[in-house]
Amino acid sequence: MEIPYIVETRPDTGLHNGKLGIWLFLASEVMLFGALFSTYIILRVGAPEWPHGELSVLLGAINTVILISSSVTMVMAWASLKMNDWGTHRLYLVATFALAALFLVNKYFEYSEHLGKGEGPWHSTFFAIYFTLTGLHGLHIVGGMVVMAYLLGPGAKMWKKNPDQFANRIEATGLYWHFVDLVWIFLFPVLYLL
Amino acid sequence: MDNVTTHESVAHSQAHDHAHHEELGFWRKYVFSVDHKVIGIQYAFTGLFFLLFGFTLMMIMRWQLAYPGRPIPLIGAWLGQDRAPMGIMLPEFYNQLGAMHGTIMVFLGVVPLAVGGFGNFVMPLQLGAPDMAFPKINMVSYWVYFLGGVTMLTSFFLKGGAAQSGWTSYPPLATLPIANGQTMWLIGMIFLITSSLLGSINFITTIVQLRAKGLSFMRLPFFVWAQFVTSFLLLLAFPPLEAAGVLQLMDRVAGTSFFMPSGLVVSGRPLTVAGNGNPLLWQHLFWFLAHPEVYVLVLPAMGIVSEIIANNTRKPLWGYKAMVYSVVFLGFMSFIVWAHHMFMTGMGTAMSAFFQTTTMIISIPSVIILTALLLSLWGASIRFTTPMLFALAFLPMFGIGGLTGLPLGLAPADIHLHDTYYVIGHFHYVVAPGTIFALFAGVYHWFPKATGKKMNETLGWIHFWGSFICINLVFMPMFIQGLGGMNRRMYDGGAQYAHNAGLLKWNLVIGFAAWGLGVFQIPFIINFFSSIKWGKAVDKNPWEATTLEWLAPSPPGHGNFLTEPIVYRNPYEYSVPGAAKDFSPQFEA
Amino acid sequence: MHSDPAEVKKSVRTYMMVGAALLVFTAITVIANQLHLAVPLAITVALIIAVTKGSMVAAVFMHLSAEKKWIYGALLLTVVFLIVLMFVPILTVNDGIGTPTRASAGAHAGH
Numbered sequence: 043m044e045i046p047y048i049v050e051t052r053p054d055t056g057l058h059n060g061k062l063g064i065w066l067f068l069a070s071e072v073m074l075f076g077a078l079f080s081t082y083i084i085l086r087v088g089a090p091e092w093p094h095g096e097l098s099v100l101l102g103a104i105n106t107v108i109l110i111s112s113s114v115t116m117v118m119a120w121a122s123l124k125m126n127d128w129g130t131h132r133l134y135l136v137a138t139f140a141l142a143a144l145f146l147v148n149k150y151f152e153y154s155e156h157l158g159k160g161e162g163p164w165h166s167t168f169f170a171i172y173f174t175l176t177g178l179h180g181l182h183i184v185g186g187m188v189v190m191a192y193l194l195g196p197g198a199k200m201w202k203k204n205p206d207q208f209a210n211r212i213e214a215t216g217l218y219w220h221f222v223d224l225v226w227i228f229l230f231p232v233l234y235l236l
Numbered sequence: 237m238d239n240v241t242t243h244e245s246v247a248h249s250q251a252h253d254h255a256h257h258e259e260l261g262f263w264r265k266y267v268f269s270v271d272h273k274v275i276g277i278q279y280a281f282t283g284l285f286f287l288l289f290g291f292t293l294m295m296i297m298r299w300q301l302a303y304p305g306r307p308i309p310l311i312g313a314w315l316g317q318d319r320a321p322m323g324i325m326l327p328e329f330y331n332q333l334g335a336m337h338g339t340i341m342v343f344l345g346v347v348p349l350a351v352g353g354f355g356n357f358v359m360p361l362q363l364g365a366p367d368m369a370f371p372k373i374n375m376v377s378y379w380v381y382f383l384g385g386v387t388m389l390t391s392f393f394l395k396g397g398a399a400q401s402g403w404t405s406y407p408p409l410a411t412l413p414i415a416n417g418q419t420m421w422l423i424g425m426i427f428l429i430t431s432s433l434l435g436s437i438n439f440i441t442t443i444v445q446l447r448a449k450g451l452s453f454m455r456l457p458f459f460v461w462a463q464f465v466t467s468f469l470l471l472l473a474f475p476p477l478e479a480a481g482v483l484q485l486m487d488r489v490a491g492t493s494f495f496m497p498s499g500l501v502v503s504g505r506p507l508t509v510a511g512n513g514n515p516l517l518w519q520h521l522f523w524f525l526a527h528p529e530v531y532v533l534v535l536p537a538m539g540i541v542s543e544i545i546a547n548n549t550r551k552p553l554w555g556y557k558a559m560v561y562s563v564v565f566l567g568f569m570s571f572i573v574w575a576h577h578m579f580m581t582g583m584g585t586a587m588s589a590f591f592q593t594t595t596m597i598i599s600i601p602s603v604i605i606l607t608a609l610l611l612s613l614w615g616a617s618i619r620f621t622t623p624m625l626f627a628l629a630f631l632p633m634f635g636i637g638g639l640t641g642l643p644l645g646l647a648p649a650d651i652h653l654h655d656t657y658y659v660i661g662h663f664h665y666v667v668a669p670g671t672i673f674a675l676f677a678g679v680y681h682w683f684p685k686a687t688g689k690k691m692n693e694t695l696g697w698i699h700f701w702g703s704f705i706c707i708n709l710v711f712m713p714m715f716i717q718g719l720g721g722m723n724r725r726m727y728d729g730g731a732q733y734a735h736n737a738g739l740l741k742w743n744l745v746i747g748f749a750a751w752g753l754g755v756f757q758i759p760f761i762i763n764f765f766s767s768i769k770w771g772k773a774v775d776k777n778p779w780e781a782t783t784l785e786w787l788a789p790s791p792p793g794h795g796n797f798l799t800e801p802i803v804y805r806n807p808y809e810y811s812v813p814g815a816a817k818d819f820s821p822q823f824e825a
Numbered sequence: 826m827h828s829d830p831a832e833v834k835k836s837v838r839t840y841m842m843v844g845a846a847l848l849v850f851t852a853i854t855v856i857a858n859q860l861h862l863a864v865p866l867a868i869t870v871a872l873i874i875a876v877t878k879g880s881m882v883a884a885v886f887m888h889l890s891a892e893k894k895w896i897y898g899a900l901l902l903t904v905v906f907l908i909v910l911m912f913v914p915i916l917t918v919n920d921g922i923g924t925p926t927r928a929s930a931g932a933h934a935g936h
Contacts (some may be wrong), residue, residue, distance in 0.1 A: 043366035043795045047445050056893040059369040059445050065896045066437045069903040070475045076907045077479035077521055081494065083915050084517050099855060106851050114844035117886045121840065124833040164491030167512045171494075174486055220886040227878045230851075231871035235858045444895060472906050520914035571906050575917055585923030587916060 049207045064214040068221050071182075075225055078175055082232065085167045093168045096161070101152050102234035105145055106226065112141035113223040116216045123209050128201065131212075132194070138219070139190045142183055149180055172233055179229060182222045189215050268379075270371035271794055275378050276357030277686060280679075283349030286385065287672070288757070290340035293333045295754055300325045302747030304728040318397065327727040331400035332417065334725060336388070338403025339421065342529065343428050344385050346671055350536035351432075351470070352381065354678050355439060355463045357686060361785035361792065362457045364448025364801035364823075369441040377434035384427030391420035402725065404522060407495035407515045411487040412502060422485045429478045432470045439467035448784065450803035454560070455822070457783045457807040458553065461560050462539030465567035466532050473528035473571065480521035487513075494518075516581055523574035531570045533667055534634070535563060537674030538605055541627045544681050545609055547781045548624040549616035550818050552808040555608035562601035562608075569598040579647040580654050588647045595645035602638055606631060621779075622696030626677035629704055630670055637665030640715065655725075658718025661711050669707045676703075676760070683764075684778045688790040689771030695763040702756030709749035713742040782821045783807055843885045850878050 051058050086092050119134035156162070156169070163173040193215060200208040260269075269275060299308050305324060308315070312323025319329040360368055368374045391398040396415030399405065410418050443464050447456070456464075483494040491509065495518045498511030546553045553559065575583065575591045610631055618624065640662040643649035653659060676699075683691050720739045723730050729743050730736045777786040784803070788796050801823050809820040854874045862870065884890040889900075 043797060043800060045365075045367055045369065045371070045446070047369075052445050055444055055895050057445065057895060059441050062444060062895060062899075063370060063437050063441045066440055066471060066899060067433075069899055070433050070437070070471050072903050072907055073472050073910065074475035074479050076910050077476035077524075078483075080476075080911050080914055081479070081483060081517060081521075083911065084514055084520075084918060085494070085512070087915060087919065088514050089512050099858065103851060103855050107848060110844060110847045110851065113847075113882060113886055114840060117840050118837070121833050121837050125830045162490070163486060164493075164510060166510050167493060170486065170490075170492035170510070173490070174483065174492070174494075178482065217887055220882050223886075224879050224882045227882065228875050231854060231875050235854065235871050236864075236868050440899075468902070472903060476910060514918065516918055517914070520917065524910060524914075572909055572913070575913075578917075582924055583917050584920035587913075587920040 049204065049210065058210060060210050060214050064217050068217065071221060075175075075178075078171070078178070079228070079232070082171050082175070085171060089167060093166065096168060097172070097234045098152065098155075099234050101148060102230050105148050106230045108141050108145045108148065109223045109226050112138045112145070113220050115141065116219045120209070120212045120216050123205075123212055132198075135190060135194055135212075139187060139194065142187045142190070145183060146180065149176065175229055175233065179222070179225055182225070186215070186219050186222055189218070268375060270367075270375050272356050272360050272368045272371065272374060273686070273792060273796075275374050276353055276355075278378055279348050279352030279356055279381070280354070282382065282385065283345055283347075283353050286340050287345040287349065290337050290345050291754065291757075293337045293340070295750055296325075297330060297333045297337070298743075298747040298750045300330055300727070301729045301743045304731065325727075328397065328400060330727045331402075331725075332392070332398040335399045335402050335405075335421075336392070339388065339399070339425075341667075342403065342533065343425070344381075344388060346533050346667065346675070347432070347529075348381060349675055350533065350540075350671065351439075351463065351466060352378065352435060354459075354536060354540060354675070354682070355435075355466075358678075358682055358785055359439065359460055359463050360442060360446065361685070361788055361796060362460050362783050363443065363446055364451060364784045364787075364797065364803065365442060365446035366795045366797070368438050369445055370438050373434050374438050377431045377438070380427050380434070381431035384424045384431060387420055387424035387427060391417045391424070394420060404526070405484070405518075406522075407484065407487070407513075407518050408497065408500055410518075411484060411495050412507075413488065419485065419488050422481050422488070425481050426478060426485075429474045429481065432474050433478075436467040436470035436474075439463055440471065443467075448801045448803050451784075451822075454557070455803055455806055457539075458542040458556065458559055458563075459536070459539035461563055462535040462542075465563050466535045469528040469532050469535075469567055469570060473525045476521045477525035480518055483521075484518065516578070519578050519581065520575070523577045524571075527574040527577065528567075528570045530663075530666070531566060533671050535566070537630065537634075537671040538563070538609075540674045540678040540681070541630045542609060543781075543783070544623045544627040544677050545612050546808040546810065547681075547779050548619040548621060548627070549612055550619070550810045551612060551616050552806070552810060553608065554611040554614070555604075556806070556808065559605050559608050562604040566598060566601040566605075569594060569601070573598050573645075576645050576650070579650045592646055596642075599638065599642065599645070606635060606638070621680075622691070622693055622700060623677045623681035625697070625700045626673045626680065629700070630674045630677065633665055633669035633673060634671075637662060637667075637670050640665065652721075653718060655723055656718035657714040657722050657724055660724050661714030661718060664711050664714070668711065669704070673703075676700075679764070681779070682785075683767065683771075684774045685785055685788075685790050685792075687768050687771065688773060689767050689769075690774050690778060691767040691771060692763050695759040699756060699760045699763065702759070703753060706749045706753035706756060710746050710753060713746055717742055777821075780817075780819050782809055782819050784822055786821065787823045839885060843881050847878055847881060850874055 045059075046052070047057075047059050049058060055062070115134045115137040119131050119138060122130035122134060153173075161169050163170045193211060197211070198208075200211070266274060269278075296308060296311070299306075307323030308320060308325060309323075312320055315323070315325075315329070319326060319332075356368070356374065360366075388398075394416050396417060398417040399410075399421035400415065401410035401418060405418065405421065443456075443460060483492075486492040487494050487496060493510040493513040495515050496507070496509045496511060496513040497515060500507045500509070500511070542553055542559070573591060573594045575587065576595045579588055579591075613628075618628075640658070644653055644659060644662060680691055680696055683689070717739045721733075721735050722739045723733075729740050731740065774790060776788065776790045778790075779786070784801055787801055789798065802825075803822045804825050805820060805822055807822060809822075811818045812820045854871055857870050857874070858867070861867075889896075
């Protein structure tokens with residue numbers, strides 16, 4: 043017996059295995075970041091004063107634009123695959139990867155500026171939660187880039203053999219990537235603006 | 237295996253298997269296997285090893301409590317100058333043993349055996365599935381768990397030894413920059429949590445997606461329901477502890493102050509940290525996991541016991557539906573009771589009233605499940621096999637554990653009992669003679685499925701009665717000690733306190749009972765290994781059971797079933813009036 | 826849903842529009858920040874915008890506007906426990922009812 047519902051959907055649930063799996067993974071991620079946001083609330087409410095304007099709103103806003111754009115290119119990478127347009131798919135996936143890299147470059151400048159001023163995680167609870175939240179988010183970006191690199195490189199061969207399964211993989215990657223974007227949508231106001 | 241229709245003999249089916257599938261090498265077949273049965277057995281072996289190891293740590297601690305300051309016999313000389321000079325235990329080493337006993341038993345022993353072992357081996361078989369939904373992720377979760385275990389063990393050999401702030405790792409004690417063991421503990425925990433998360437995603441997907449034709453949710457064996465709810469607990473409660481682990485790691489490594497309050501003075505010197513952190517935050521995030529974790533320990537045990545009771549009473553479970561609804565409700569409620577571990581942290585009456593109420597409410601579904609199992613025995617002609625003995629013992633033992641928990645769930649009583657041996661007695665009744673007995677029951681029950689051989693009943697009988705008597709002698713006196721006010725985590729049992737004077741003598745009783753318990757595990761170990769080779773060979777359904785795992789050959793080959801299983805009926809149709817035999821399996825029309 | 830090429834073609838327009846709307850909202854939240862509103866109001870505004878943006882990403886990019894019931898179920902459970910996780914610890918830490926010494930110490934009572 044082979045494992046069923048890897049590609050086709052199970053009639054009574056309407057899902058294939060990977061779809062449910064990635065959503066369950068994202069559910070656990072919600073709780074992971076939720077705990078850190080809860081930490082932020084407790085620390086902020088308990089702090090005698092909370093710093094304002096420590097971070098560069100410009101850099102944060104640029105990174106928000108980058109991630110939102112990468113979300114659009116990601117969903118387009120999936121859509122073009124569904125429309126059987128392999129060339130456009132590759133283009134969009136490469137664009138997503140490049141935007142992710144750009145985000146990290148931006149982040150690197152931001153980090154090094156603060157570290158240069160001695161504002162490391164040890165400096166205050168604000169910088170502690172800032173580095174922890176953005177650091178963990180950055181690791182998620184890196185994770186997404188690894189998956190995209192695989193799907194651009196050796197993983198792309200699956201398109202010829204099993205186009206439906208490959209499209210499912212792109213969709214799962216997309217769901218993860220949109221989630222990473224979604225986390226940033228909350229991180230940006232919470233850390234940079236408020 | 238498409239052309240196979242009937243192949244009764246194990247050897248024959250395996251030979252056939254080999255003919256059609258490419259032969260895997262030793263490493264792919266037994267070490268980096270993606271087969272859920274091999275992974276289940278790997279989990280079970282590793283889990284059993286850690287149970288024995290964690291228990292050994294406790295036997296060493298019990299020597300110190302029974303005979304404080306006397307050299308430890310047999311192994312004392314081997315422990316080294318940093319731990320026990322001249323064989324006499326140092327307080328630091330006692331703390332390490334205590335912290336690691338808890339961590340190892342919970343995270344490396346019971347959960348991997350109950351969920352990783354039984355869940356992996358039995359659950360897909362009971363679903364009629366060929367494997368888990370994500371076999372490769374399944375392999376990864378075992379090896380990440382293994383890495384976590386190695387990390388924990390390695391920490392004993394670091395300078396300063398293993399973690400020594402209790403299995404709960406409360407800051408600020410745990411975040412003080414002393415020994416490195418705590419850092420290793422945190423890294424180990426992050427591995428273990430990652431492994432559990434991957435496992436739970438796999439379990440839920442498998443149960444939702446890979447049920448055999450005809451196997452609707454209300455036809456699932458109760459064990460599968462228990463694993464299903466357990467997986468949701470792991471999936472949603474573990475990430476906050478992972479976050480907390482990262483934060484504590486940041487506190488220890490990057491110098492942050494998430495859990496470090498301002499103005500902390502240690503050994504007369506003010507600590508140079510940024511401060512403004514909140515130590516209670518750790519307790520919240522820790523217990524947000526660790527209370528559901530209690531149900532992660534107990535639910536699979538209830539599942540195992542249900543299977544065995546139905547099978548050995550030759551009756552359907554009494555109130556199967558009520559049990560299912562209870563286990564789902566129990567899982568849900570377990571997320572909103574956690575702060576009953578924190579009544580002593582000075583929370584106000586409003587929140588403490590909330591948590592007392594939810595705690596009392598969560599006892600209801602547990603009682604329903606236990607009552608249903610008890611009523612299942614009524615009027616049955618019970619087969620007293622070894623698995624059944626362990627399963628039967630689970631009922632009163634878990635009952636004692638549960639009932640003694642009620643006073644701890646009420647703040648006025650908890651304030652007196654908090655941090656005493658009463659607490660130790662309470663949760664060990666739930667986990668040791670409760671859950672671990674259920675796990676032993678599971679080993680005896682499914683051993684024939686995994687190996688094709690039955691374990692020896694005489695050795696099993698000795699193992700059961702010896703363990704049952706000893707384990708009660710270990711934990712029952714702890715209630716006396718705790719009610720007398722004796723604190724836990726005391727290196728010498730708390731000899732400097734006058735109120736302990738009359739209580740310390742029980743440490744001798746507990747000590748000898750604990751070592752006796754160790755001795756009575758020897759028949760199990762002998763039985764386990766000798767039965768693999770010399771046990772009585774059995775057919776695919778030796779217990780005359782009804783669930784799907786007994787349709788597959790013993791042991792099942794790769795892909796599990798020779799023909800696609802179809803489910804025709806409810807899981808426990810024993811002694812159906814008018815049927816030709818006293819069991820009507822799910823897979824028979 | 827979303828698998829038929831014609832369907833996908835139609836949704837491409839939606840994706841582009843949502844992307845543009847997200848950028849507009851980002852601009853709005855930055856501008857609102859420059860107004861230096863009082864802190865409670867600023868937090869409310871910023872969080873409303875963030876929730877709107879987040880919902881758009883989830884509903885359109887992640888196709889949550891039309892998903893299967895198992896996924897809705899799992900996410901509903903997650904959201905319930907997320908709310909518990911976000912608010913119950915802070916309520917507990919700051920609950921001073923019946924503990925006069927803590928109540929007078931105010932928000933720093935946890936230390």
